[in-house]
Amino acid sequence: MAARIHGGAGAGAATALSTFNPKKLVAPSRTNLPAITRSKRYIVASGSDASNKSLRVRHSQKLIANAAVAVCLLSLILHELLLFEALQEGLEEEMDRDPHVCVMGEDVGHYGGSYKVTKGLADKFGDLRVLDTPICENAFTGMGIGAAMTGLRPVIEGMNMGFLLLAFNQISNNCGMLHYTSGGQFTIPVVIRGPGGVGRQLGAEHSQRLESYFQSIPGIQMVACSTPYNAKGLMKAAIRSENPVILFEHVLLYNLKEKIPDEEYICNLEEAEMVRPGEHITILTYSRMRYHVMQAAKTLVNKGYDPEVIDIRSLKPFDLYTIGNSVKKTHRVLIVEECMRTGGIGASLTAAINENFHDYLDAPVMCLSSQDVPTPYAGTLEEWTVVQPAQIVTAVEQLCQ
């Protein structure tokens, strides 16, 4: 029970550190915490002597400060790694924790996965638990569903999300439905994951955005990771969830580097992440577009705008609570997504925001998406099928007039 749920990244820890001098403290460890709580109780029970009180108040302030820093420092025992390593770490921790977790997919075993997310797992857990399957997406997805109904917790890897179109029958008709149609008798705690999105000249068939096709399927949850921190957290949360979860990774984000805490944590599957608080406009995004948005945000800040950037993370269901609060603050919404214009996540999100927060909007919801074209191979063409930072800046300026 050592896991702590973090809503966002360690931003709070950074601000705390700037105020206090850590050198004064004893090296923080979990054994210190009971001592701190005991001293807190002493503070509460203190008497009413004025001079003593001031001393005690200062003393108590110091102790509270120490407690805060200790807690912050605990999450500051960090290690740096790449996003695919974070996914691997999350997967490995869950496999250590629960012997029912298994992995299946093409080349996930001794090869370590096409993007090395399952590297080393076959050596550690054996090649039955980390299973190399023949090439049939519908079959190994179906296999995962059958295994899940029998009590295992499979993590099904699609080599590329686009290939999971072959597994649509199993995902839609069985994965999403069997818990419901069996009257709750059978649960399907699978995790279906894989890289998707527009890469670098991978061709149309390898640049699919499956989240737009899957979003209607009742019974499944969809999440998209964007940083090593939330990749690990979402992976762990998805494995622990009793519902079938589809975890969307992005081909171009696997080599992102970040420092993540040593201690165990999971991210909430239904929560959005506040990337940059702001006042003027709410920019909703996820996955790779987050980085385009942040790049545009730098330009926007220079131009005097204060955008609030939210990484929605949970694609199904939407975290309308966080989004709603943001809309109520800024009254302007820009959605930046990688899905196609027609029928994508942005289209659904626009509809949801218009329905729920129409009264709070000062301007119509604007949605920047990819063109309704198959992704071309040529680099220059491919670049302009997805939303670029320049377009985001223009859109914000337009909305904030």
Next chain:
Amino acid sequence: MTCQVRQGLHALVVLLIHYPQTSLKTPLLSCFFFFITLHHFLLFFFFLYFFLADMAIWFARSRNIVSSLRQNLGLSAILIKRSYSSPRPVTNYPLSSRVFLGPFTSYRHESTAVETQPDLVQQSDHEDDAQELDFPGGKVGYTSEMKFIPESSSQRIPCYRVLNEHGRIISDTDFIPVSEKLAVRMYEQMATLQVMDHIFYEAQRQGRISFYLTSVGEEAINIASAAALSPEDVVLPQYREPGVLLWRGFTLEEFANQCFGNKADYGKGRQMPIHYGSNQHNYFTVSSPIATQLPQAAGVGYALKMEKKNACAVTFIGDGGTSEGDFHAGLNFAAVMEAPVVFICRNNGWAISTHISEQFRSDGIVVKGQAYGIRSIRVDGNDALAVYSAVRSAREMAVTEQRPVLIEAMTYRVGHHSTSDDSTKYREADEIQYWKMSRNPVNRYRKWVEDNGWWSEEDESKLRSSTRKQLLQAIQAAEKWEKQPLTELFNDVYDVKTKNLEEQELGLKELVEKQPQDYPTGFHI
């Protein structure tokens, strides 16, 4: 071959020439010549033997047989090799030098000559006739004969059967015997299934349930396969196997509840009739899309293998379903995974209106097993005892050897595909009648049970009337039972309702409360 003939003849000639001459000389000489004669006789027969052996070899077409014979025959192999190898300078010794030790000496000389150059022989053999070569996947033998494997073998795979059409056990058949108790229970369940199918079908025709699908003609497959399994074996049905659930203890009331989709239904009224499911009975909920259960069965087998349970996955499919991609993938996966799965294909001749001649061109489904490296058997699906034996053996194999097994049960779909179908539109009524009366699996099995003195006409009428009564009562009760409340519409989509579902539920509740007259009576929240 010609050498041996020549040498044999040489020996004979020597014999004939010398024997008359020698008898006239001294006794010592005559003894000497006698032994030589004997020696020649032996040599002659020795050569004759190999001559005949060679003839046999010469008639053998494949070089592989020759090569294997070569290895096996030892000394003679060298003899044979000489004749088949590339033309070698076999020196023709003049007859005179072949006297006495002539043939023997020259032969030994040649044999040693051959022996000292075995590599040459091997190499020359390899050049034009290598044995096998390595490719990924193992060694494979070569042939210079361009031969296509025929699309079908000349004979169809035979069907395993125990009882003949008159319900008598065929002599010399091997089968697993069943006790009286088991045999009678099997018959009772088969008869119950018949009555259940009949009554529910009629109920659909009367408009009391919306849909039904009978298993008429396939009672033996349903019940006998279930009887051969253990309760821990996980069953993934297609949709024509309610008998398996019946065997495992699902009551007639529970069947009725599912068909009516009432509050007591384990599926909570969310699926069409006949889509039974019960985790207690290890029977996975029926899912309408065809063949999706096959890769899932591979997954169940995988899970059971991982947890080292003494159980297997058993899954059913029809002849039509074997055309689906999932069939091929499911079998392939189970084979590669070495998963304990028993695939039972009910080849009943029809996939709605598609006859099997339009479904595939292979010899049924049993031949497909070998293509995936799976042990298979073809069984008379209308013979309860054969099905029982086959499924029982298959189950043991699957669990103890951790491998998948394929069973093709040949049968006939007597009923329509479902209540939405009228099969007289695409097949002769006579054909249906024939299979219903003369090839009925229940009657056939009944004859055997009655012959053993375990069943009587009285038992029959008692069973049928009591089952009928019980079913009618069950239907009446299920009909009256209230339906699921509105809350069940939004439950179980996820483990915990998401916000959007909560909103939608609230919206619907408000609607219903505001305008109750627009909603059917008895529709409660």
